Amino acid sequence: MSRKGEEAPEFRVDPITLGSKDCQQNAIVVGDKTYVIGRTDDDSKSSFGIKILDKLTQTWIVPTVLGAQPPSKSHSAILINEEKILVVEKGVSLNDSIWFLEIDTPFVKQQRKIKGLEVVSWSKGVLGVAQKPVVISGPSGVGKGTLIAKLMKEYPSKFGFSVSHTTRSPRVKEIDGVHYHFAGRSKMEQDISEGEFLEFAHVHGNLYGTSIEAVESVTDEGKRCILDIDVQGARSVRASSLEAIFIFVCPPSFEELEKRLRARGTETEEQIQKRLRNARAELDQSNSPGLFDHLLVNDNLEACYENLKKMLSLDDDHKDSDGCFIEDGKATACYSILSKTESEVFLQSETGEVVKGAASLLAVDLSSLTGGAPGRTRGLKIHSINSIDNDLKGIR
Ligand SMILES: Nc1ncnc2c1ncn2[C@@H]1O[C@H](COP(=O)(O)OP(=O)(O)OP(=O)(O)O)[C@@H](O)[C@H]1O
């Protein structure tokens, strides 16, 4: 491993220690702003305090902080890029030690716009690689639910369904928490405004949305997440940090779509008319540049299902060829940030606190990170580096 000749990255980290040693703060300079990240011990409750100094106006801003925060022990921090700051917690397991403070990711930009306030968001680094979620869209009645049900039946341990929230009334046989989370509009709107949703849309006169939890709970089970959402929702997910595969299901003809919708018998005539009107608009958008990766015609159900399976098995982006990374990070770790290159951040164990057998120097691979839903950064790979002297020579 040679890091000689790599350009020095452009960042500055000014660790400041204020007051007691329990009140450590890091100042990270990003353009005209300085982010001060630190533990505060207000009211005997320890938490992560974040303040932003706007150097142009010389004013302090206290941002709205979204997401579950790190355990608030001692930490070190470094700017990864203009979107994220890496924060490494000490004295917790490696699994719980890697965090990202999102300062200008698409999710943060979106939340800033919705709230009209300065926003930052915590995202936990998750070791290991998850397969990309699959977003399935298409007009009402085309057969999305039927195809997804077949997939879940054939591969119950491989796929998990993202259970959406909706304000529409349950149909006969629909179970709350299984088919949808049936929600009141005001509660759902409040949860959306608090940043709990990956996407939401007004569809056929009701509010529908995918909570971050709906996607992450499936991924946390080690399953590939399937989302059944409309085209507006697909567009929002495309713009989010979640990397997914996007499939649009088309009917063989408009007449056949109408026939299926009527035969299902779950909507009133007025609702059918509304869904058919919206179907035309959705079909028009199926060719939007860069939106869908695959178009799937659902004519014969069995043939369509076989094609869907082919599409999914083609995605082998996430097969790990490199087995040389730490997957099991349960032991207590005490690492601080040592240095950074374009593609890696180096962590050094703190003398005297390293657990027996643990590596003295670790490399966090920045190139393997994949966007999880907001709140998680997946694809974290951490290599241990045994030959400290040789490696330090290369990175200093
Ligand atoms: N290839 C097919 N040929 C004939 N009928 C089909 C086919 N695929 C699905 N159907 C039927 O069409 C109806 C609508 O299917 P489904 O409920 O899966 O649609 P959907 O796209 O999930 O609709 P929505 O978006 O409204 O939830 C169902 O009665 C289903 O059994």
Ligand SMILES: Nc1nc2c(ncn2[C@@H]2O[C@H](COP(=O)(O)O)[C@@H](O)[C@H]2O)c(=O)[nH]1
């Ligand atoms: N944007 C979102 N669209 C969703 C979500 N869950 C479902 N849907 C879409 O709504 C229509 C109608 O569904 P129905 O169950 O009332 O027939 C359909 O196109 C779904 O794909 C969601 O979370 N977000």
